[in-house]
Amino acid sequence: MRFIADMMLGRLARWMRLYGYDTLYGIEDDDEIIRVALAEERTILTRDSGLANRARKLGAKVLLLGSNSLEGQVGELRAMGIEFNELFPANARCPKCNGPLRRTSKERVKGKVPKSVYEKYDEFYVCEKCGQIYWPGWQWREMLKIDKKLRGEK
Ligand SMILES: [Zn+2]
Known part of the structure; x- marks a missing residue:
């Protein structure tokens, strides 16, 4: 849909x-x-x-x-019957531009994310349309909290 x-x-x-x-x-x-x-x-x-x-x-x-x-x-x-399944990363789209996200390798994001992020995380996703890079940092953890609330989980 x-x-x-x-x-x-x-x-x-x-x-x-x-x-x-x-x-x-x-x-x-x-x-x-x-x-x-x-x-x-x-x-x-x-x-x-x-x-x-x-x-x-x-x-x-x-x-x-x-x-x-x-x-x-x-x-x-x-x-109304719209399902909200578990968030990210499986099928998420880029919140900024609606483009599809795909998993990318650590090597490919080198120099494109802050050094501290590069050193700390191994999991990265990139938007195929706007190039925005995502990783499971604090912003993502905050979103997961909201996700749980939205889906009625405690
Ligand atoms: Zn995008």
């Missing part, structure tokens, strides 16, 4: 990507969101009932959310 998120749902969009969902974000114009959703068979994620109604009339799939919070929004999506 592929998505397109409206401008109010930036945080959710980044998390959808981390959970492996191909999610477009950054289109401001509602008509353009609907056009892209129809052309690419993407489901629109929005909190705007006006946009939701217009899109549905034109035949687009919409998931209308009510919550302000990331946790609430993920809860709503789970109730």
